[in-house]
Amino acid sequence: MVNSVGKPKVKDSFQYLYVSIGTQFSWYLPDLTTHKLDFISSRDFDSNIQYVWAHPQKKIIYLALSDGGPGKKGSYHSILACSIDRNTGEPSILGPKLRVPYRPIHLSTDERGENLFTAYNNPSSLSVHKIEANGNIGDTRIQLSRDQAGIFGHQVRITPDEKTAILVCRGYDSTDTTSEQPGCLKIFDLTDGELRDTKTISPFGGLGFGARHLDFHPSGHCFYLALERQSELHTFKIAEEGISDNPIFIASTLSKPLQSGVRQANSAVHVHPSGKFVYVSNRTYPAAPTNGRAIPNGEDNIAVFKINEISYEPSLIQSADTLGSLPRTFSIHNSGKMLVAANSEAARKINFNGKVTSLPLSLVCYEIEENGKLALKQQINFQDKDQLLFWAGFL
Structure with a gap:
């Protein structure tokens, strides 16, 4: 089952960034020098776009x-x-x-x-x-x-x-x-x-195992699984005899203890093309209905993990704020130089200073530095959109 080559496959580095907001499908040209996006055009598909694959x-x-x-x-x-x-x-x-x-x-x-x-x-x-x-x-x-x-x-x-x-x-x-x-x-x-x-595979009978998305290490020796309901990242080994029944490593995707009144849920997970880093998006929900009140402060961010090149164990090195609400999806450019996160819902949220802030749907662009950390370069807000920014990806 292990990739016999053990090296990342070479892909065409030229890509557009595609975005779905409701039934609208838009595309942008990325600039890998400035790590910013330029809007090109859009079209309507008459149905809500749930996911896209190339x-x-x-x-x-x-x-x-x-x-x-x-x-x-x-x-x-x-x-x-x-x-x-x-x-x-x-x-x-x-x-x-x-x-x-x-x-x-x-x-x-x-x-x-x-x-x-x-x-x-x-x-x-x-x-x-x-x-x-x-x-x-x-x-x-x-x-x-x-x-x-x-x-x-x-x-x-x-x-x-x-x-x-x-x-x-x-x-x-x-x-x-x-x-x-x-x-x-x-x-x-x-x-x-x-x-x-x-x-x-259901460790502990599947209780406390809210598996959502996984991504493979380019070596083919393991994959990283985001557990939405636990805000954890599990590493599973892939060997000739098959996939391990239990994770070999477990890490929290959060950078701090759970805040009062908050429910955290991670979402997407992507391994860097180099195999040196893995990224996971965290989302903040209210623990109970807000009845119109603002969402309590929590972690809406991209958790950055450095991967041990021998053991494949991930270690958290950064939690990059996405400056919005519920980054459901994000994508890494094939070059490994740029990451774009998609804040999927407009919301009123209490910020770190205790003030209520209105947050629109948005795309947030980062440069991926040599050490894997993210440097903010651009934010594109969609002020008048009342639909969901349900998916975004480089294709």
Whole structure:
């Protein structure tokens, strides 16, 4: 299962930064000298854009679309392929939207770009579609039943050797009326687009294991898993015999003790192309309904970890404020020189000085310095937007 090469794959360093706000899909040109973005254009896809993934070999992207969203199932869900004009960044629809049964929350491909994997959260499920020679989405190969797909599927990733599919399932916290529902990693052997359920990784029965997203180290020897409900980063070993049943390292993604009245939840995780650093976004929610009051002060930031080159253990070296609310997604440019965080919701929040501040949706651009730390370079605010900035990424 370990990457036999053990080195990062060389990728085309030229990328645009794409952003979804509701049904609008916009793109920007990054300047790797100033580490800033210039707006180019946008188009409307008529459905809320949930996630986007690039074909590994073709100038094609795949969009997950739904009229649903957080806490809302919706009734119209689809996936769509678009070609990208590398001269302008403009996406062009390849074929009609392909209807899917539930809200698609994440999608990805295998390294050869032969199959498209889509994760669904409510109900939890996973589908596999064949990718045609022209990059368009073909027939459904697999749609997992509910009993095969854990609770609240949030991401699906394929290991670098293309032998294993991992469905990351978040579970649910307990409430006043319900018990905690466990999270897990559903592990499937992958052969020619076919899945075989091999095992479920659920330390302590999945309780206290709110798995959300993972990313692989470029060596192929491990992956880093963000636990949303615990604000932790878990390191899992990948060996010839498979993925370890328990994490080899556990680290908090927070820089200070939990504040009164605050619920913290981390979100996205990305490993730097060099393999020397790993980044995780932290988000602040009120612990109880605010009834119009401002959100208490907490950590809305990007946690920066340095990775030990021998053991792969991550150590927190910085917590970079995103100057906004709920950085749900962020992305690292292929060059490794720039990171952009997306503050997903407008909010009224109490700042570190105890004052209430109105925070719009925003993109925040950082230079990634040689030591992996982030230096703020630009903030782009969307003052009049009342939708969610649900995804942003370099493609």
